[in-house]
Amino acid sequence: MVLGQLFSKETQAIFFNYKEKPVQRMLDFDFVCGRETPSVAAIVAPGSSGGFQKLFFGKQEIAIPVYGSTAEATRKHPRADVFINYASFRSAYESSLEALRAPTIRVAAIIAEGVPERDTKHLIAFARANNKVIIGPATVGGVQAGAFKIGDTAGTLDNIVACKLHRPGSVGFVSKSGGMSNEMYNVLARATDGLYEGAYGGRRVRRRWAASAEQ
Template identity: 45%
Template sequence: MPSAAPLASTANGNLSANDNIRRFAAPSRPFTPLEHNLFHNKTRCFVYGMQPRAVQGMLDFDFICKRSTPSVAGIIYTFGGQFVSKMYWGTSETLLPVYQEVEKAISKHPDVDTVVNFASSRSVYSSTMELMQFPQIKSIAIIAEGVPERVILYFSPYAWYRQSHAG
């Protein structure tokens, strides 16, 4: 189980703001599941789009299920700069990285193979096609209203091609 940051007192004995922030160590090596498993108990994901309530709900579920590390590794938000977002892990706080570029997020988290895409119906096609350029990403869940079925049908041939040419 990952250890929380130790509580440290300041010179006057008061606790500082960072005392109750939970930090999680990066995995020593990426977890390699069986070839046929789509999801497993070590699955980690990115959330594409700034959806703090959804992310917090996922973290709460992970905590209740006694996962040792959160399933959300970070947030990809292309409309802002790179920063961290404070979330709760049980009663302690944790900081989730927010990335402006998909490539940077992917390079920082080799254990992530799933994306939950909250892009708008206008941008879901371009964001999903961008995500599909990275072989590390094995599954993408699209959570968007008003996406025409014909747009979704464009993804299938590309996904089949990508799967048949995987190295």
């Protein structure tokens, strides 16, 4: 297993199956954290002919490149070592396995619910055998306070600032519920110096991953 801190202010991701709000929320988080480089390096829209997607980084409009395949995106962006998979449960297994086979991908976050447990166990086994990490399936994602967050993790920008997630604290947190996590972030912001790193899971196989990842 990959041990230690998963993300940093230099971490970049490849976002699979474009969804505007999760990507924009990642960029908004980047901006309030004071990142110099957006955390989304590229978007994969399967079957597309490529191009760019315009989004905002603070008040500045930026163009994020779009590719038709994961292979092309990983080849063009070798420093992007996180794969954020918003595919449906029908294709989450195949697309995640393809990403994990890419030598540059270190962490895969699988958002889809309903991925068969057998497929999930296979993905976890492959990741462990290749010194990689899986977050999910059926996860909201994860967050490294002040550095990097996955998709819709921690909700709106107002909630992120109120919970002090734009700067690192010292508390590590693992939850099986995205809603519960947001409540706990508020508690941590009031009772401690705030979150350092958080991850989310729900099913038995995901809880097992979370426990091993935090050791």
